[in-house]
Amino acid sequence: LFRAKQWYQRRVRGEDVALQADATRFLGTVCLEGSGRGCAEEGLTLLREAITLYTTHLTGLHPVTIETYDLLIRALIKQEKYEEAIEELRATKEAKTLKYGDFSKQVATHHKLLGSVFLLTERTKEALAEFRKCLKVLGVIQTSPTEMTVAIKKTVQSLEANKETRPMFKLY
Numbered sequence: 001l002f003r004a005k006q007w008y009q010r011r012v013r014g015e016d017v018a019l020q021a022d023a024t025r026f027l028g029t030v031c032l033e034g035s036g037r038g039c040a041e042e043g044l045t046l047l048r049e050a051i052t053l054y055t056t057h058l059t060g061l062h063p064v065t066i067e068t069y070d071l072l073i074r075a076l077i078k079q080e081k082y083e084e085a086i087e088e089l090r091a092t093k094e095a096k097t098l099k100y101g102d103f104s105k106q107v108a109t110h111h112k113l114l115g116s117v118f119l120l121t122e123r124t125k126e127a128l129a130e131f132r133k134c135l136k137v138l139g140v141i142q143t144s145p146t147e148m149t150v151a152i153k154k155t156v157q158s159l160e161a162n163k164e165t166r167p168m169f170k171l172y
Contacts, residue, residue, distance in 0.1 A: 021053035
């Protein structure tokens with residue numbers, strides 16, 4: 001992996017910014033999937049570099065930029081860096097709303113993910129608020145409830161009943 005990064009830096013430096021961003025994102029993803037000392041941290045660093053390049057080249061509202069943020073957030077959650085994930089989720093909310101609209105699947109998923117992280121950090125009140133926002137969005141965009149909607153409703157009911165609960169759906 002180290003040799004691949006060195007090759008990439010020699011090969012791509014000075015080239016098209018989009019190519020640099022794509023290559024950096026790819027290497028970050030590979031690092032996150034790999035094992036070895038410092039690999040996960042390097043993956044996070046590379047994803048952050050890719051986001052900077054995409055933001056410079058494509059803007060923060062471009063779908064690829066937003067998708068790269070989502071990769072970073074999921075990696076932070078996987079590494080149990082919940083506070084960093086919450087910060088990134090809060091930072092990307094406006095971009096998703098501007099790009100996809102208040103009532104979109106992307107915004108609903110965003111609320112679900114933020115609620116899940118709040119629940120993992122035992123911030124039940126905040127989790128409940130995010131799950132309710134998610135349900136509100138889903139209520140507008142769906143013609144009939146999906147499995148995810150039903151699971152979120154069950155989680156909300158459990159939280160309202162003050163029961164110990166975990167999300168009834170996959171976090172990411």
